[in-house]
Amino acid sequence: MSFSMQTIQQQFKVEYNYAVFFTQHLFDPANTLLKDFFNQYTEQGFQKKALVIVDEGFANFHPSLSSDIRTYFSQSVPQIQLASETIIVPGGEACKNDPVLFESLVNAVDVHGIDRHSFIIAIGGGAVLDLVGYAAAVSHRGIKLIRVPTTVLAQNDSGVGVKNSINFKGKKNFLGTFAPPVAVFNDLTFLRTLDDRDWRGGLAEAIKVALIKDTAFFEWIESHVDALAGRDEEAMAYLIHRCAEMHTDHIAGGDPFEFGSSRPLDFGHWAAHKLEYLTDFQVRHGEAVAIGIALDCVYAAKIGKLPEADLTRILDVLTKLGFDLYHPKLAENDKINLRNGLQEFREHLGGRLTIMLLEKIGKGVEVHELDADIIAQSVDYLEGSKLIHA
Amino acid sequence: MSFSMQTIQQQFKVEYNYAVFFTQHLFDPANTLLKDFFNQYTEQGFQKKALVIVDEGFANFHPSLSSDIRTYFSQSVPQIQLASETIIVPGGEACKNDPVLFESLVNAVDVHGIDRHSFIIAIGGGAVLDLVGYAAAVSHRGIKLIRVPTTVLAQNDSGVGVKNSINFKGKKNFLGTFAPPVAVFNDLTFLRTLDDRDWRGGLAEAIKVALIKDTAFFEWIESHVDALAGRDEEAMAYLIHRCAEMHTDHIAGGDPFEFGSSRPLDFGHWAAHKLEYLTDFQVRHGEAVAIGIALDCVYAAKIGKLPEADLTRILDVLTKLGFDLYHPKLAENDKINLRNGLQEFREHLGGRLTIMLLEKIGKGVEVHELDADIIAQSVDYLEGSKLIHA
Ligand SMILES: NC(=O)c1ccc[n+]([C@@H]2O[C@H](COP(=O)([O-])OP(=O)(O)OC[C@H]3O[C@@H](n4cnc5c(N)ncnc54)[C@H](O)[C@@H]3O)[C@@H](O)[C@H]2O)c1
Ligand SMILES: NC(=O)c1ccc[n+]([C@@H]2O[C@H](COP(=O)([O-])OP(=O)(O)OC[C@H]3O[C@@H](n4cnc5c(N)ncnc54)[C@H](O)[C@@H]3O)[C@@H](O)[C@H]2O)c1
Ligand SMILES: [Zn+2]
Ligand SMILES: [Zn+2]
Numbered sequence: 001m002s003f004s005m006q007t008i009q010q011q012f013k014v015e016y017n018y019a020v021f022f023t024q025h026l027f028d029p030a031n032t033l034l035k036d037f038f039n040q041y042t043e044q045g046f047q048k049k050a051l052v053i054v055d056e057g058f059a060n061f062h063p064s065l066s067s068d069i070r071t072y073f074s075q076s077v078p079q080i081q082l083a084s085e086t087i088i089v090p091g092g093e094a095c096k097n098d099p100v101l102f103e104s105l106v107n108a109v110d111v112h113g114i115d116r117h118s119f120i121i122a123i124g125g126g127a128v129l130d131l132v133g134y135a136a137a138v139s140h141r142g143i144k145l146i147r148v149p150t151t152v153l154a155q156n157d158s159g160v161g162v163k164n165s166i167n168f169k170g171k172k173n174f175l176g177t178f179a180p181p182v183a184v185f186n187d188l189t190f191l192r193t194l195d196d197r198d199w200r201g202g203l204a205e206a207i208k209v210a211l212i213k214d215t216a217f218f219e220w221i222e223s224h225v226d227a228l229a230g231r232d233e234e235a236m237a238y239l240i241h242r243c244a245e246m247h248t249d250h251i252a253g254g255d256p257f258e259f260g261s262s263r264p265l266d267f268g269h270w271a272a273h274k275l276e277y278l279t280d281f282q283v284r285h286g287e288a289v290a291i292g293i294a295l296d297c298v299y300a301a302k303i304g305k306l307p308e309a310d311l312t313r314i315l316d317v318l319t320k321l322g323f324d325l326y327h328p329k330l331a332e333n334d335k336i337n338l339r340n341g342l343q344e345f346r347e348h349l350g351g352r353l354t355i356m357l358l359e360k361i362g363k364g365v366e367v368h369e370l371d372a373d374i375i376a377q378s379v380d381y382l383e384g385s386k387l388i389h390a
Numbered sequence: 391m392s393f394s395m396q397t398i399q400q401q402f403k404v405e406y407n408y409a410v411f412f413t414q415h416l417f418d419p420a421n422t423l424l425k426d427f428f429n430q431y432t433e434q435g436f437q438k439k440a441l442v443i444v445d446e447g448f449a450n451f452h453p454s455l456s457s458d459i460r461t462y463f464s465q466s467v468p469q470i471q472l473a474s475e476t477i478i479v480p481g482g483e484a485c486k487n488d489p490v491l492f493e494s495l496v497n498a499v500d501v502h503g504i505d506r507h508s509f510i511i512a513i514g515g516g517a518v519l520d521l522v523g524y525a526a527a528v529s530h531r532g533i534k535l536i537r538v539p540t541t542v543l544a545q546n547d548s549g550v551g552v553k554n555s556i557n558f559k560g561k562k563n564f565l566g567t568f569a570p571p572v573a574v575f576n577d578l579t580f581l582r583t584l585d586d587r588d589w590r591g592g593l594a595e596a597i598k599v600a601l602i603k604d605t606a607f608f609e610w611i612e613s614h615v616d617a618l619a620g621r622d623e624e625a626m627a628y629l630i631h632r633c634a635e636m637h638t639d640h641i642a643g644g645d646p647f648e649f650g651s652s653r654p655l656d657f658g659h660w661a662a663h664k665l666e667y668l669t670d671f672q673v674r675h676g677e678a679v680a681i682g683i684a685l686d687c688v689y690a691a692k693i694g695k696l697p698e699a700d701l702t703r704i705l706d707v708l709t710k711l712g713f714d715l716y717h718p719k720l721a722e723n724d725k726i727n728l729r730n731g732l733q734e735f736r737e738h739l740g741g742r743l744t745i746m747l748l749e750k751i752g753k754g755v756e757v758h759e760l761d762a763d764i765i766a767q768s769v770d771y772l773e774g775s776k777l778i779h780a
Contacts, residue, residue, distance in 0.1 A: 005412035005631040012642040015404045022395035046742060106558060117651060141553065141566045168496060176531045177567055242393040252402040261507065317669060
């Protein structure tokens, strides 16, 4: 017997929409932004549930947060019924390493009867948003997620994007999904309690997008370098908005769920990822990115791609903001670790190495190989320039 | 200080494409379907990896499967490098209950260096495809998945769709994602070793889609009821193709990732889910769906929606195919369990109850409430009709 059935060709598109709001004092009853969002977003006449999950590092500075949120919802958002408990999770990278924490969140979804049409409201830094985002994305095949990022990095980068993740047996971001939120609320006042390292760290992502895409934005950063270093909120507000906008534009304009292998926003990231590992995440993401940018810019200048004058301006901005441009782990083991880092990055992308280098400030260009010796020379250069800038 | 930044409105679409192929003897070197797929799908000049994961219940009947696959790939698909081991996982619902099994698959992804541009080839019944699909979807935020369904239900329904899942602490399908495969290969000859219950079970999903959408298909089933009950492969080939086509059309035409709350393909499923639970999955999915369809059709006839003549034809087809239309668990506890089932289904959908009922063969209609007394009467009716049909 032999008969053949025609192949079925399946094809469809899935549309995603979400707003990134900018505000101050989000849970102040006088602020109607959240109320307005729910009025517009939810169907009339059906009460939905919401579970609030907060970063402990943030909650510690806001002892009345949970009760403020309850007051806000009971007064202004009657169509949302908050779960009986507000969940507090430890902040920082550690939370992404702990499978028990992930399970406890999934369990809370079950216990509180949170379904696909309920909301999870995640408040915290990039690590907590990644963990909660992952738990929300896989519970019931996806619960509606509202993000309230509380660090600079989360407000201008991770929290406005479409990815989540946790670590698996020490492998960074090994488990995760692409899962857009239904809304993001960036509250500038939430950044006041950040320590200087985390205030600074998020600036690296803004410098990154400026360098590869927007000369004018880089010049704006250059001219506001003192304000930014001095924790001026108005300057930070502009920087976050512009960076978030470039980030969301990039996602929408290209390949939102990264099916291809080109990842221009990973500029400066291959060495950064390796450095985070080598230092057991003592060097934080933004700090590592600053060093990664510096390294790749020195490299680009050494191979004659990037003008020396541009290199100087870039290293100056990074230095004035307070970033270290060198870390001893970069040179360890005769730079062999960096060579591994490149290999891991290649595997991460799936085969072909694609690295973004700068041609000039505001314009990136992709290359498919890096020379190990010139990387080593670039590390030496940074080690030397450290002495000069210090 | 007060300044306001404009809201960023993010919007994008993600496109998905995949083919469902129908074939026989997929791994026979003379069959070029798989080879042709990879030639067309993969970039020239880059070797990609693939990890094969097989349902033990299927593998037991095909002792040479792993070596056949290796021969096929080494001869015909040089651009794919198979992982050094073929992974065998226990088949059936139990595999979705075991978190250690899920972890071992994620671990295998790591150990074998399977990245976002590698493939996982999952071969098995709906349960194994759900488990492997979930592991593939969350590892590295999504590895390319090829499904080779080996049961009727998986070939005409679960394996051609976009969902995956595992159970969490006894909660069915609690963890999962929407993650389309990159291709599906339905091999008719793989169904030969199925036991009768699994051969029959998959027919219920075909009857389901026929009843709500396609009178002609239902009539075709009616006129092939003996062939189908007698395991005629040509009849089964047609049934699977038409059912798979209706399933993929439904996904593409509507709301692929089920953001809304209408789920017409859940016709017959609210009671089915409850019955699976109440019997500890001794009643299999397709068997439970057959009973669920019968129950909702009796209900629809009782409230005057469905003509009696149509009801008779539907119950006749189900009975002739060998389905039981009644299970004692339906009546247990004064039908209170079914009432709970309805409540759970409401929660599953997120608030508003939406149940598909039949108006006539080939046409479904959604209702938003069911009457508990009439459900109870419908159960009684099925209990009685069991005596008649037996
Ligand atoms: N999903 C993505 O697309 C994406 C992109 C980039 C980075 N990330 C992830 O983001 C994480 C880093 O995030 P991060 O830089 O926001 O740091 P973080 O989340 O690790 O937070 C740093 C510390 O600040 C505390 N904190 C948070 N908000 C605070 C506040 N307002 N005041 C005082 N303390 C506060 C936290 O408790 C933590 O101890 C990494 O895990 C990284 O992998 C994700
Ligand atoms: N993802 C979806 O959209 C979706 C839809 C419907 C059902 N499902 C899921 O599918 C599962 C049921 O799947 P199923 O009906 O395919 O049953 P199954 O996967 O439970 O398999 C039944 C038995 O058949 C064995 N088997 C598989 N192929 C065989 C073959 N060719 N020969 C002999 N034995 C074989 C298995 O080892 C198992 O013991 C449930 O877990 C259900 O939740 C998923
Ligand atoms: Zn980054
Ligand atoms: Zn079903």
